[in-house]
Amino acid sequence: MLKIENLHARVEGKEILKGLSLTVNAGEVHAIMGPNGAGKSTLGHVLSGREGYEVTAGSVSYHGNDLLALEPEARAAAGVFLAFQYPVEIPGVNNTYFLRAALNAQRKRRGEKELDSMQFLKLVREKIKVMQISDELLHRAVNTGFSGGEKKRNEIFQMAVLEPQLAILDETDSGLDIDALKQVAQGVNLLRSPQRAFLMITHYQRLLDYVVPDFVHVLADGRIVESGDKSLALKLEEHGYSGIGASQPTGAAA
């Protein structure tokens, strides 16, 4: 589904990604872990098409197409979803209105029929039950006045409605207490399917207690320096990031 090869990217003239390669197949859950400043969030933003992130070398192919050539909205319609580390508050734009506009824009671009308000409401009711999100959040402005946990749950709720094929979760666990973390994890688990892949970017191991990944990668200094199964996460928990990758010939620079 997703094939990243030798990706180099710069932000404000500073090289952040320095030859990152990663392959993700449908149905898989990949965890990307790493210390602060390793380039984890940059990876999420480059994949979703944020302006200001300049790809200087390498390629990203998504279902065989050049993902980097697409506008952010086209990537979304193609099934790429980024759950933001810091979801943006948008006063004056109703949450439900926004989500319906987003879903219909995606459907329109894919050549599918747009949902009318009744059909959309029905879909939202189904998803809201599953995500255990309060009805009241739907009527508020997008993320405006939401608590940290509500914002993250709202991201997962949007993901449930938009049904992406590749979901990138950028530190969705950060700032959550244990109950909120469990709710978010449950939401993610319910969306796992053989057709859908997840890229979970996280600093801590604790999310992986609830959403068990198929693969764990360590990102350090702009590259994947070690890959393994979930046991790698446990090893990181025990030893921290300092020892990782040092033993490998392609190891990250200090």
Add this chain to the structure above:
Amino acid sequence: MSQPATLPLVSSLLDAPLPSSGMTWLDTARRENREAFAAGGLPDTRVEAWKYTALRALGQRRFGHVDDVAQRPAVDAPTLALPGVDGPRLVFVNGVFCADLSVLDRLPEGLTLQPLSQALRGDPEPLRFALSRHYREVGDAFARINAAYATDGVVLRVAAHAKIVAPVQLVFVGAAAETDLAWHVRNVIALGEGAELSLVEQYMAAGEQAQLATLVSDIELGEGARLQHVVLQNAAIGSSLIRRSSVRLQARAHATVHALELGGALVRHDLQADLVGDASRLDTRGIFMPHGRQHIDTQLAIRHQALHTVSSSNWRGVANDRARGVFRGAIVVAPGADGSDASLSNKNLLLSPAAEIDTKPELEIHADEVKAAHGATVGQLDERSLFYLRSRGIPQADARALLTAAFCRAVLDDLPNEVLRDHLSAMLIAQLPNT
């Protein structure tokens, strides 16, 4: 001083025959105002109040007079309808009252509503004070020409304690004629003690033209009167529209203004409010949204002159393309207006690098225990918000429109007429680029 009078605009306006009323006081006032206009000409940008609105291009144009046009241009009555507005209606086409387009039967009790031309033929005495005014400031050129030449307009009175619930609609249509006209409208509106009025003032175009219109309105609120005033300005995109509204509020009177400024090539509105009675209150809300090469200038001058008076002003500007917005919010709390509360906010959005908005909040306080807050900002759409919307699949143009509409919406939120509010929102969105 003779040089300004040589401007094509000035000479073409002065070419029009001075109307004769048969009343000495009115004919004298008209003549004197005409002379003042001829002597003073147009203000240039060295005059503080016209600093950001240059009249150079307008000054080079010539306009015909309404009497030069043989036939009244056709206006389609259904185009005048506004959702949520179903009260009496007074319609003027190129400044001339049109009985056939107006709805004046079954006026509610306590409401007097008639065209100025009629009122002057009937009982002109109550209008004497308003119509014999002299305008002495150098920036008053358009008020002078209006005082000299306006023969029609709205005379509206609400009797004490009468409550006019269904909105009264005043429509000013600029209609394409054989030549571009200059026309002038004079409105006199008075609410008696404890009276209530819902008023909608509407500017619209029938066909493309590049006319010049001047409007002067006096609005007086008696003690405890309440006014809900909505202004929907959607004049022809090539036209020039110069308005001055003077609002006077007696004790405990409360006026609320919601203004939407969309149309016109050169638009200027001076809103002068005097809070002369204790505990009177004025709330103004407005959106100006110039695009293309439009220039829209709004000037608020609010004077707190009595105890515990309140004013709150919340205006948003959105400029696109090469358009220009100007906003001045001047608040004076006069000596003795102790315990007053004045707040003003003007936030602006530039949607294009060539667009410009000049905003100037001014606050002068000469009284004690005054609460005052004012602020103005000019910025661009938030890049993070845009990306957030796009990352969910919303195309860039739609995302920009969505954020722009959201930026404006807060200003309309407290408009009680929900149907009209929705209509204004829709008009606003229709004006946004690429939607």
